Amino acid sequence: MDPAPSLPPSYEEPAYRVFLDSLDYLPPTDVERIKSAFAFSAKAHAHQKRMSGEPYITHPLAVAGAVVEWRMDADAVCAALLHDTMEDTGATKQELAEKFGKPVAELVDGLSKLDKMEFASYQEAQAENFRKMLMAMARDLRVVLIKLADRQHNVQTMSAMRVDKRVRIARETLEIYAPIALRLGLNKLYRDLQDTSFRLIHPHRAEVLSKALKAARGNRAELLGRIQDGICDKLAHAGLKADVFGREKSLYSIFRKMKDKHLSFSQVLDIYGFRVVVDNVPTCYLALGALHALYKPVPGKFKDYIAIPKANGYQSLHTTLIGPYGTPVEVQIRTREMHNVAQEGVAAHWLYKDDGESSADLQIKTHKWLQSLLEMQSSDSAEFFENVKIDLFPDEVYVFTPKGKILAMPSGATAVDFAYAVHTDVGNHCSAARINHELAPLRTELKNGDLVEIVTSPKATPNPVWLSYVKTGRARSKIRHFLRTTQNEESARLGERLLRQELLSLGVVPISIPGEAWDALVKAGGQQSLEEVYTDIGLGKRLPSVVARRLLAREDIQADKAQHMTLAIHGNEGMAIQLARCCQPIPGDPIIGSIRKGSGMVIHTHDCPSIRKSRSSEPQKWIDVEWEPEDGKLFDLRIRIEVKNTRGVLAQVSGAIAEAGSNIEHVSMDADPERLFTLLRFTIQVANRTHLAAVMRGLRHIPEVTRITRERGGEA
Structure with missing residues (x-):
């Protein structure tokens, strides 16, 4: 490996020195390799400037700084410094592998866009880039963490860009990158990406909300302090050691709540949020009992994410209490380890290595999720992109298989989504569902705690109608x-x-x-x-x-x-x-x-x-x-029957149709203004014209029937 070349004086600037000081958790040999990567990147980007006029190297340095905050390994830090060299400066994968090792070259390749390929549209290029990134993520999780740090710095420094480009990148961040951060449990980064993108898309609204939030914070300080003191005193009285702090809502979450639920600003801020951090899991439940004794809990608002963690590894007890003056108070109770995972998600694996077991388990879950995304691959990049966007859902319901296994499904998922989550063959051959031991339609939306059993049939096949109500990208992809x-x-x-x-x-x-x-x-x-x-x-x-x-x-x-x-x-x-x-x-x-x-x-x-x-x-x-002659097949057709408006005539007509061996699929009726006659429209099933003639013959024997016609092409 090449020794680190000496740096020009211009790079001995405060940002670089601070960066070097933050590498104290790595051995000296790794630090030398990182210095060498910085020098290579600085030389490669020497003649490039950012839109703001700053030297381009400030961007890779900022991305590497974010990666160092997560205390990731030297390969990840080198890849962060070099992430744009293949794309922007002509450096090759082979060259990077020789200088910095194959793992670094693989990471940089996973981060590079597909700019060498020709695409029909920006959307297609975006979809194909995203597919490549996902495949690289599935091989190595560090790819997505560097990519998210890259996106975070880009959206933070876009003020010099054209407005339309700024808005397009911010929307893409909201639709794709922020949900990925949430799905990986990176809550701090998730909120930052959302708020920064919101300010870029709606600068005026963000400014107005920000000022209103500052004013409201001052007005609420007294009540907030009173509730917090009450919680601290109650926990101390119960002999429980805990840290209690208020939970601020982000600008974007306030905006979304106001927009989606048609609430005013004051209504959104009426709910006070607190976080209680304790030492271990038993203390979480003791703290919950103490708080329920302090303030009355709101029925149906308790969620136990400790017993059943979210798919991104998030664990906490959630409860809503009725505080002073009838104020709703939302409380989250968790251990310190859970708090670390809640803030940093998969990055907690590198940040808090002592908490090995839970973060390693989180990494396994994340890999499973990434593999499930790759299973949705189809020949059409745009379709794959849409399926993945559907799958980046924050809200989930938890349902049980007949064997007691828990499956996390998106909010609004149906029995068909569940069938495909179990196995593709189960989805392709599902014919009915039992939810909580009772037969239910396949389009039934699942609720938390449902026990779901799928009934399959070898002759059953996917119905195109399913596409109108399935919620998961996996089900949609498999049906298509x-x-x-x-x-x-x-x-x-x-x-x-x-x-x-x-x-x-x-x-x-x-x-x-x-x-x-x-x-x-x-x-x-x-x-x-x-x-x-x-x-x-x-x-x-x-x-x-x-x-x-x-x-x-x-x-x-x-x-x-x-x-x-x-x-x-x-x-x-x-x-x-x-x-x-x-x-x-x-x-x-x-x-x-x-x-x-x-x-x-x-x-x-x-x-x-x-x-x-x-x-x-x-x-x-x-x-x-x-x-061609064939037995046993039934065909739908529409008939129109005019009858005298007498009691029981519908029952007589239905009975005659059934007696002739035909099924009734649908019926509707219209009465004339004088109510002397009624027009009945039936969709019935018959085997052939002979069968239809038998049905009509049976109907003509009813005295109240005045006219029968078969409907064709919307006309009789």
Whole structure:
């Protein structure tokens, strides 16, 4: 390793000397390596200035200073000093590895942006950078801590930037970096990132709130002191040694509370917060009992995060008391070790090495969380980015599996989210849920303490509707992946059938076409396999007639030589073939199919009013299809029944439908102004036209029924 080069006099400045003094926890050999890293960074950034006009080296030095505050190792401090060298100065990973060791080079590489790659948009670049950072985080937690220190210094020193860029970076900090800091338990950093970003986005509001907070602090001082003295006296009287101090709300949290709950400034500050720090866990519960004897607790406002810690390792007892003059008083009770973890999160591992067990446990939990984020990887960076944003939630509920294991879920999570949290296969095959031993819909939102059991079925598959109510990024990602894969598989099968039908109509048996012709077709379209060609045809991205002619290299074939072929369908092919909702075709109806780009084939009845215009203007998009006989499948359709308005007529109509072997999916009714007749609209399930005729025959035998019609395309 190279010896540390001598530094130019300009770097012998107070900030650098203070930085060197703060390295007293590291051995001299490590300090020399850090000096060498500083000299390398200073030389690499020598001709660069920040937007404020300061030498660029002030930024890496500030980031390294924050890392030293967490008492991290020499590799992390060197990486902090060098974090912009690969990106901004042309230094290579190989060069850094030779001078400072491979671990430092890996850390710097994880921190470097993907500026060498071309992206379609800023959003895509941001998403891909974030994906790379997450992968580096999963390998080494120090990456994210240096990245957060880097972001903290950047937002603190953005006053010289253009307003639009300042606001964009501040919003990104609020949406991504602040929640990551919270998820890692870095509460002090979390609050700082929030408040600084808030001041950049809403400078005027922040100024007004800041002044109001200072004024309110003076007005509240007497009552605050009185409550604090009461708590201290009560704990001392109970023989409990404790430190008690007031808890200040951050500017951004006041702003969010005012905005989200439509509260005034005075209403937000009506709640007084205190923190009680004691020596051990039993004392936490003794202190809780003493405070409940001092002031009445508010029912339902007690939370025990010591027995069930939050996912980021946070532990405390939370209770709300009714203080003097009916003032709500929020109290957090915790041990010193818990307080350290609450303030510094995963960084507590380096800061407080004596408390090894809990911080090591926190590191394991953090790694598990990072791995769960990486499981959501998809081919689309923006989708992955959105999924991760969903997953950076501060509010959680704790639920139990049937075996008593505790799972932390985001607030608002449903039984489907729980199923995917247990295992992907459980999510993909869940059919029902039992919550607290009672059957409940899959969309049921989970509450703290719920015991959740998922009922699975081998035939059950994810429903696209689930995407409208799942809360976790993991569930959303797994459902989308399943639907995309299934659609592609079904579309490939449909595309193969369509191409086969087209070839047969041209008088060619597919098996007689040589393999070279198939290979040439795949290469010409830029696909990897024949399966992809079939998928494109099934999804409507390529027309089977064009593909067939290209395959045969016989574009001169005349249409009159072609035979007329019809595609046979069952109606239950899945996502590749869908029955139109406008006319709801059933077996026995004359039908026609349309290939819709990206959606597969949609089946309509021949007389569907909604397709008349398209059939005449774009005849090439329509394919003749027919039903293939199949037993046991039921199809939805709508019927309209006009009845005389007499007592019990709805029961008679429902009974006749059930007697004919049909299910009722939905019913609605409209009465005429004179209330002589009522119009009943039913969605029923039938097997085919013969079954529908039997249902209608049964209904006509009811004297009160005056008219029955089947609804098509929104019209009768």
